[in-house]
Amino acid sequence: MRISPLSLAVCLALPGVAAADTVAETTSDAAEFDRVVVTATRTERAIADVPNTVDVIDRERMDTLLVRDIADLFRYEPGVTVGRDFGRFGLSDIRIRGLGGNRVRIQTDGIAVSDAFSIGSFSNANRNFVDLDTLKRVEVVRGPSSALYGSDALGGVVSFITKDPSDYLGDGKDAYFGFKLGAESASEGLFAGATAAFGGERWSGLVAVGHRQGKETENMGEIGGEGSARTQANPQSTSGRSVLGKLVFAPSQIQRFRLTVEGNEDDTDTDVLTSRGLQALTGATNMLVTGDDHQSRARVAFGHEATGLSSALADSVDWQVYRQDSRTRQDSVEVRRVPSGATVIRDRREREFHFDQRTWGLQANALKSFATGSVVHDLAYGVDVARSETKQKRDGRRIFLDTGAVTNVMLPDVFPVRDFPISETTTAALYVQDEIQFADGAFRLVPAVRVDHYRLSPQVDDIFREDNPTTEVVDITETRVSPKLGAVWHFSDAWSLFGGYSAGFRAPPYNDVNIGFTNFAFGYTAIPNPDLRPETSDGLELGLRFAGDAVHASLSAYYTEYDDFIESQRFIGFNDQGLMVYQSQNVADARIRGAELKAGVHFGAIDARLDGWSLRGAAAWSEGEDRTTGDALASVDPLTATLGLAYDNDGWGAELAGRFVGRRDRLPPPPTGIDSYYESPGYGVLDFYAHWSFAPGTRVNVGVFNLADRRYWPAGSVPLVSENSLTLDRYTASGRNVAVSLSVEF
Template sequence: MLRNSVLTTSLWLALASLAHAAPEAAPGGDIDREFDRVQVTATRTERAVIDVANTVDVITREQLDQQLIHDLKDLVRYQPGLSVGAGSGRFSNLGDINIRGLGGNRVLIQTDGINVSDSFSFGSYLNANRNFVDLDTLKQVDIVRGPASASYGSDALGGVVAFVTKDPSDYLEAGKDAYFGLNLGFESDWDGLLGGATMALGGERWSGMVVVNHRQGQETRNQGDNDSVGPLRTRPNPQDISGTSLLSKLVYAPSANQRFKLVLDANEDYGQIDVLNGLTEASGFTSGIDAQTGKDHQTRARVSFVHEVDALDSAMADSLDWQLYRQDSESTQRTDELRSNNTRRQMQHNFDQRLYGLQANLFKSFDGDSVSHELSYGLDASWTDSHEKRDGTSTNLATGAVSNQVGQDVFPVRDFPISQTTRIGLYAQDEIQLAGGRLSLIPGVRVDYYKLDPTLDNIFAEDNPGVPVAGLEETNVSPKFGAIWRFADQWQLFANYARGFRAPPYGDVNVGFTNLQSGYTVIPNQDLKPETSNGYEAGLRYDGSAFFGGLTGYYNEYRDFIESFVLIGTPPQYPWLTFQSQNVADARIYGAELRGGVDFGAMSQALDGWSMRFAAAWSRGDNKTDDTPLNSIDPLRGTLGLAYQGQGWGSELVGNFAGRQKRPADPSYYQPAGYGTLDLLAHWQFAPGARVYAGVFNLTDKKYSEWADVNGVSADSPVLDRYTRPGRSLSVNLALNW
């Protein structure tokens, strides 16, 4: 078993590990008003959330610290309508983010405007996710709910998650030319140690920063109690996890209105796992598995050159920003199996992407007699090389003979050919102010060109003889239109229409896989159409001195969903069972979301510092083709928090609530019961530049499962406890800066 104690390195972490420390928050009792937070993702211009014609979540650095958010599951903890599954058990037990019922590559994830690598999985031993970003390097996260292709093109079918990294200016206040910060943290649910440091230096023209983080720990606990070896095990498999991230920026400002930035952003994660629940006995013609271990390695490195101009004397633009970038992402999973027939199987499965791109965004304001315009337009162009390969050997331990045939596979193989993808998008949006600013109209459109160019190499050709490989070209127009009517000083109505699309993935267009012994084959489909959507959203908002709140309803219609590996033919019409990816499904998802907060101090001076926040989300989804529920829809969820903010300290008691999943796609699926959990959060600035953040999660030690974790699991499964979330756990962070 892999159980290397993290305690042996804790002293090193305390002295030399590098991490973030956020700029100090001013003490006081003001409520954190969600509608006042500034975002740039939904409109590509700086706007308060209340001035956006659709639903956007803005999660600030202060929230990330005070809510002890370190990964994607933490990020959506108090965001009903969003969910993250626990994943496959490798790469830190993290799945992908789901927005209003859509997840995977149908949700666009970006870091500083640059797309994070795709997720990809094939078979039992290749599952490359998109958890490439260290949240401790961020100053803000913007989440756009619903189709956003009019601004961001393909893959923004379900929404956008935009990570915004820190800048030197976030640390260097007026008159301050140096900043140093240290951070240490611990999370008990995975015995995780986190640590690191930040350094920022600056002068009149030049400034720079370096943020380096390190984390390490073990498997995330659940509430299973079966510690046996074999398929009936419900406790997590033993796992060792570690990761390091680096963010550095060098900024040159020739004037107060202009900046050049050179950015290096990288992270590396390792995982080792002892797959105890994968051990089996021999049966029939299948050999048993006596031992199985895995080693995972995941890396991402991005370099970008950015130019920002705040004031530009030009008829074309008042301001602009552009960047050139390259990003390399790679996931490698190695598996070592000892079989009961005295053989050892060693497999290495790899997926990597290289991304090159150019972005330019321009902004222009102009006024008429009674109308004002804020025009934004720009270019997104990127080129992506995607490679996937599975390799392995089987060794006869009695004779020492080594073969590249492992089970039914003769390695090496590719499940799709090397693929080059070109994406070029032109977008424009106008924010029109009428009636003295009481009415805003926001039309926008984007035109995208998509080209897939595969390369037929020997590995793919030998494994898929006679399988055709073809390119693909698509052009798509995505319009949107939003409106905001401020019919009273503190009230507004908003509505939005947005078109979404997702180009056919390379892994479906040219997939190839044949298993002659089992008698089936997977063939490509060069006639796939893009997935498209029409999204409608409307809502009412109120932003008063003591209370703010909003109620939103949405209806999204999706066409031509691509389903991978659909059975299209059987013998004798076809030589084998034949599978192919096809456009098979039309779907609809609709729902309602409520959010708000109360500043009790605005009602009575005696209640100064006290506040409450709440949110709830309900949705329903249907596969209109098969007339069945969509399994990706989360049940009703809500959150309620009561907080007190004093001078230099604060605390909050937060309740998370979920209803029972009442509409699984198959009634034989497990339907976890509804639940309620309590978390207690606190923060204290006990000295200048010294803060501590602490949280006790699942305070009552509730045993529960999230629908995102058990989606598709049979109700009569003997290992349901394997999918439970952790019991009571503690998280604490110490941040120092000077």
């Protein structure tokens, strides 16, 4: 067997390259790029034929890595970061190449999850709405993807794909049942799930249920007690439930109807000990601060797939209609002692935050293959139509414990309030993509374009109007054309070049367009901005792939420019009443550039005596700056890499995986009063995994994380804080911890 010396050197000479590549175990490295993905081109394509960087994490890999949340999911994916807030709200956004929040599209079975929204210290609606145990695969498209997915795909796409009955049935098997039990020490978590599937000639179905519970995720802070000096995690109690049901009817071999019902909810109770004690800004002493947070998502979808059609317009079509409801409710309680002259007022402050989003939608896609001479075309086209209604409200009351008096005045608010009016957004889009194959498929050109029409219609109700009596809300209508051009050239049996240009955009958000509140006591007001422009991006990428029998590698470089970033609630001056005026505006441009590498070696293909041994690696370097000021972007990660050595056979396997991160030394300049921001140091952490199938249909997975019990600060968890802060240990990761699971299948 002949192996390219260059390709072998590329994989073995990288000290920081990574383990935990996100594909299942295979017997040939060439098969690593034969994995079929859908998200990158909205058609089923092998990774080797995709003109941009895409990651795939399948069910087997998630089980091996004992994935419980999105932080676990992307632990070994340099360039993809999950943020975490200290205190109460936990995991926040997913960042791809330094861009996160609502600028990354997160979808489940093609349906976008709801938006994130936060305001103040007591309100934070995140997008962590998916139970990962219901998934069979996760696909990540890095870089602008609006040519296929429209608004919010400015930075990339994270696509969650749920289980199907066909994943468990076939080859004469008409029924399946399996369950999984597990525990983890970092949060004292317990989880359990069960999946049942049945099928016949025409009908098949699946039901998957899950339950999870735990406590706060530990860090390595050593200061306990109450007050702002506390560095240990605040005490929490968490629980969650999920259900996924699918019913499939196949009237013929070329048609399939699918009904999907999905529900997921999570509850978190927090005793916010860090907020107890004397509050310097108000002079009050907090005796008790608690949070009760609940979020849920429910989805119903009905779809149809047809293949093998004899039509001049399409060889295959698929469509689905859906409704999705996402809700966040967060209740906060403060019990305080407030000095007032010679007396002390005892009061109880109760706050409620609601953020609800309901979406109806239709998606339809078609694929037609045809040839013009020696050139083969795979033409994909489709429509996306969605209408969302978004409601946000904050409510509260102040109870004077000595007198029993109750008031809805809690400065600077007079409750209830809406920070933006009830907003209805309608999007309608048409996309077209042509995958053009030349030279018997050796060269593939992929042009695509999408036209999006976006309309925002605010609805002013009494709650918004009472708090904003003179604010004039505005409608917005935008049409945006997003092009893309990709190419793949297989210039030899094992080598290929890929890359291209892609555009991204994000429509002006409803809360930035029509934000509105006035506070005369504190002398400020926020006003709408009908002239907000969409945020846009232009990305270039170029990469090289090698897929041999023993070695695989993919190296890519990218450069992306972002224009018209929106800064929310920017101070713009004073009005005629002397109030400070705040307004969301397009003020910032940015650029992010970087390089990414994935590589691996299957040693059994080199020497049969090494069968079962493999080395996997990944690394990412990136650099970002504000083009307006020249300052560094804090959201861009330092150099990150992973490296792992694994052994696997039919009955058992083990893997030693390392995570390596450089010093976070590119930060923007701090404001007046802070000498410099804290630069989290670089680190290296080792994890160990093992699995054992001790009987047919059974499997035990064990993971030991942070083997050396090292204190380190994950870049995605450290906010911009002073280097002289006395509470830096708040943002440390967990020390040595263990997770285990048992799965049984019948």
